[in-house]
Amino acid sequence: MSAQDRLVADRYRVESRLGSGAMGVVWKAWDERLNRTVAVKELHLRKSASDADVQAMKRRAMREGRITARLMHRHAIAVYDVVEDDGRPCLIMEHLASRSLDAVLAERGTLPVAEVAKLGADVAGALAAAHDAEIVHRDIKPGNILVAEDITKITDFGISRAMGDASTTGVLAGTPAYLAPEVAQGGKADFRTDVFSLGSTLYAALQGHPPFGLGENSIALLHRVAAGDFEPPADGGDLTPVLLRLLATEPAQRPSMRETADALAAVADGRPLPESFTAVPAAPPKPEPAPTPAPPAQPAAQPAGEPSKRRRYGLILAGSLLVVGAGFGAAVLTGLLTAEDIAGPLAPTEQPRPEPAPAPSPPPQPAAPQTPESVVSEYYALMPEDIDAAWQRLTPDYQTNHAGGYDAFEEFWDPVESVQTSAVSTEGPNTAQATVTYHFDDGRVVEEPTRYTLSRDGDTWKIAATTVLSSSTR
Incomplete structure (x- = not known):
């Protein structure tokens, strides 16, 4: 077409x-x-x-x-x-005649609190309905929110997955600046990660940039997201406590999407926030300090210059052992003692010369150690000709929860004619980055800088998670 x-x-x-x-x-x-x-x-x-x-x-x-x-x-x-x-x-x-929120922010810079709250309440209502239908959006960002004159709508569920439905891709998708910390660390996306991404999107509408900023260095951005540290919004008014709940680093501390919609609607209408958004959570109790152990009992004082009886015997025994040990060790090291000689004094005869020890055989040379960089390169070198071998390079969790099973994995790779990697680099003890270029049978060329998290499996590494940092098609 x-x-x-x-x-x-x-x-x-x-x-x-x-x-x-x-x-x-x-x-x-x-x-x-x-x-x-x-x-x-x-x-x-x-x-x-x-x-x-x-x-x-x-x-x-x-x-x-x-x-x-x-x-x-x-x-x-x-x-x-x-x-x-x-x-x-x-x-x-x-079809909706509209502009994306991304385009609106590019023109206006920021939006007032009430407008952000109204926009957020509308989108959160739709996402709450999606969650009720067991659908996770996975890529909430300003570019996927359409703003018309009289309505706002969320779009592009193209990379969303129903909970329990098979994945159709072999990579973890999403936009780095709006990811939840647990996803940036290689975890799975779920309903709570949608809540965080919506919070990041509303933060960007209010502040002009997402919580962790933007930048060309996607790896540095992912590290900031994974850490979860950001500056609270300035002049956010009643929207500030809502955003802080949505952007909680711990998923369990975030509200549900339905609770989020209610809180945002309250801010938009000028009503009081629900109590759960105004109460300060109690700090966890501090552990009781461990009791200081009593000092050991001191022995009775001895006259100056006179060691105790126990110490005198100890010194004598230690000295004896040192002398015997030194003599015995020297004899063994020089080869003068045999098993028979150990039981009695040395005979006053010529001492036998020790047989020369056989030269030790050289140890086997170990295989070149794997690095995250080599694991990624070897994986793509198998594709797309040897899918079965490449499948074995993935952890069981990745095979099930990221690739969606072998059939979906095979389906993703079936239209790929060839694949190349470039700029492959080791980023940490178990992470790597590479730019992957897919050539499809229909003529498309898709280029995706991707971050990889690896997991040790015995003596080898396997791919445990992948995060696409950006994607371009030509």
Whole structure:
């Protein structure tokens, strides 16, 4: 689908291109049956795909459609349908004439407290409904919030996952500046990480930048996010205690998305905050100091210059042992004693010469030690020809919770024609970074700087987590 005025599924006429991402291209189109404007998301499919490939892509489209179609909310972009065009799966979505919050902030810099609270309450309401439907968005940021004249909506659940639904990618996705600390450390995204990302987005709307700042050095940014330290918002008014709860480093201290929506609505309406957002949590009790052990009893004083009886015997015994030990050790080291000689005095005969000890065999040379850099390089060197061997380079947790199982892993790599790595470097004792360039069968080239966390498995390292720092398609 490349030309305008093309009719998709005998119903949706393409008008213009709206944008593109890792999974496909989004077009503005006209629904000739219902006479309304829609957005058509065409999922990538290689030109030479076999019947099995087509069926796999259809399953992926249906899976994404099922996930997003669960969500019907006034402040979320809706998915209407899943269709095929020349065998290509396409999602038909709601079209909203709007600008992203990112574009609004680029123009205005910051927004007033009441406006941020109203915008946040609308988005949090939609995300609360998503969480009720077991959907985690995973990439909440200003670029995924659409602001129209009379409404605000959250969009792009393209990298979201239903809890328990298989992943369709082999990497952890998200935008570094808006990630929760536990995700920046390689953990899983869940409902509480969505709460943190929404807090980061609202902080950016209020302050003009996300809590941990921005910068070209994604690794340094991830380290700041992982540490969880940031400056409280200045002049945030009643929004400040809400943001501090949303941005709590410990996930358990964050409110639910439903509680978040209620608190933001209260700020927007000028009502008092719920008590849970105003009460200061009690500090954990300090542990009682361990009792100081009593000093050992002192022995009775002895006359000056006169050692005690125990000390005299101790000195005599120690001296005897030193003499005997020194003599015995010297004899053994020079080879003068045999097992028979140890039992009695040395015979006054010529001492036998010791047999020369055989030369020790050289120790086996150890294999070159693995480094995070070498682990990443070796992993991609296997792809895409030897998927089975590459699969064994992943931890069981990564295989299940990040790759989504072997079938999803294979499905992700199936349309990849080749892959190269560059700028591979070891960042820490168990972390590395590399720029990965994927060449797809349909002609796309996707470049993704990625951070890797490794885990020791016996004598080898395995990939335990991946974080895509940015992604570009050409």
